[in-house]
Amino acid sequence: MIYLDNAATSLQKPESVVRAVSEALCSLGNVGRGVNAGSLSAARVVYGTREKLSAFFGGDDPSRVCFTCNSTEALNIAIFGLLGPEDHIISTDLEHNSVLRPLYRLEDRGAALSFLAADRKGCVDYDDLPGLLRPNTRAVVCTHASNLTGNALDIRRIGAFCAEHGLLFILDASQTAGSFPISMTEDNVSVLCFTGHKGLMGPQGTGGMVIAPGVEIRPFKTGGTGVQSHLRSQPEAYPTRLEAGTLNGHGIAGLSAAVDFLNETGIETIHRHELDLMARFYDGVRAVPGVTVYGDFDRERAPIVTLNVGDMDSGEVSDILMEDFGIAVRSGAHCAPRMHAALGTTAQGAVRFSFGYFNTMAEAEAAAEAVRSIAEG
């Protein structure tokens, strides 16, 4: 199989990640539950991973790295823990349902939403941002890059806008963590939400949030913490504040090894390789008669190429790619309804090719050849 669905999950993981999870399964107890060799082994692994992730994202306090199951959970915790029905929130048309659905639920409770509009190439005009402000605007919640087109947003500019207007900046880094540089301080991020299993190359079921100083999130969950057990309420100190229940220690051990791999390899090296793969594929399909490619390829972007072949059902194209060519891609709506609406692909859907560090040029070329073959009928 040629796996080109890395925007969904990075199927191929570094060997060190596989080993770390395997070893953890045989050695880790439960973090903070008792003080025995097993629980302390787990606590050391988890704390070490907090330190690595804090440094990786330019944070300065490992205790403000809180683990979740994925970025969806992190975004829910951030959105419902910081915002309320009295607030106005700015987002964008590029968003995944992991941002949209929590915001829509908040809207149902009385909050007001505004969306920075995307054009037919999936691009936004940042000059439109000031016009969206209202007296009760509280936050900008947005993705770093569209999971559909790959178009990246200028988070440095959005962060500066938030700083200028005293807004919280909640960032969904699902598509960029691990291959784009992100700095909590320089990008003025209030809460960075990440998943561990995509660009970070860790196991599924890992993710989390990095929280800036002064940002106090109401707990989404309450429950067992292993500390302050006689308190009726969730302890206030981070990270316990947001971590009720047993953590995915085995997965976090794998995530720790994954961050080591990223640091050793270098995210610039990773990003360059992924973009080279994307460019090879893009160059092979962009001019094929009947093929429509979506997105803006003149600016910074994630390694994604999304296309349609004539008016073919996107699901049919993906099925042919899998069954006849052994190529795994993602078709359909991609949990990005506003982005599809902006592109005009709501009915047809689209076929997404997303590249990862372990893909090869030969695979990118084979995928382009397969698209050409399908387009020729």
Added chain:
Amino acid sequence: MREKKPMAVFTFYTTAAAMAMEKLCRERGLPGRLGPTPRSVTSDCGIAWLAPLSDREILENAPGAPEFAGVYEREL
């Protein structure tokens, strides 16, 4: 039966803070180890840093140490 000795007991608000204390002490060669918080300090669960009482001051004043929930003296 273990012989009891006078010890300083440092408690923390989170497990993460306890782990930060262990890391700091190991890096700087400071004395002590992690252990269960004595029930006479609090009936809550939790991890404490346990060190000989004679080292209390050096640990209390260690630069970069996490915030302590409390520091206690106990025979352990």
